Amino acid sequence: MKTLLTTGRIAADTGAHRDQVCYAIRRLRIKPVGVAGPANIYPATTTKKVKQYLESDHRRKEPARCTA
Numbered sequence: 014m015k016t017l018l019t020t021g022r023i024a025a026d027t028g029a030h031r032d033q034v035c036y037a038i039r040r041l042r043i044k045p046v047g048v049a050g051p052a053n054i055y056p057a058t059t060t061k062k063v064k065q066y067l068e069s070d071h072r073r074k075e076p077a078r079c080t081a
Contacts, residue, residue, distance in 0.1 A: 016057040017046065023055065027064045037066045 020038065024031040038055070041062055045053035 017049075017054040018057060018059060019049070019052045019054055021052075023060050023063055026060050027067065029063070029067050033067060034063055037063045041066055 018026075020031050020034045024034045027034065029037075038059065043055060043059055043062065045055055047054045
C-alpha cells in the first residue's frame, strides 16, 4: 500500500511549521494525489522534496512584511 501524507504529517517529519510546508508545496507545484476530508494528501516522496526546498536558498530569508 502506498504511503500518503497530509501537510501536517510532512511538517512533523521535516520539523518545519505546517505553513512552511504548504508554501514549499505551492512553490514546487506539487499536486495532491487525493483528498481526505478537508485535507489534501501527497505521496511519500513529497517529504524529501519539501525538506530539500526548505534547506535550500530558494525560500525567503525573512518573513513578508505588511505595508499598511
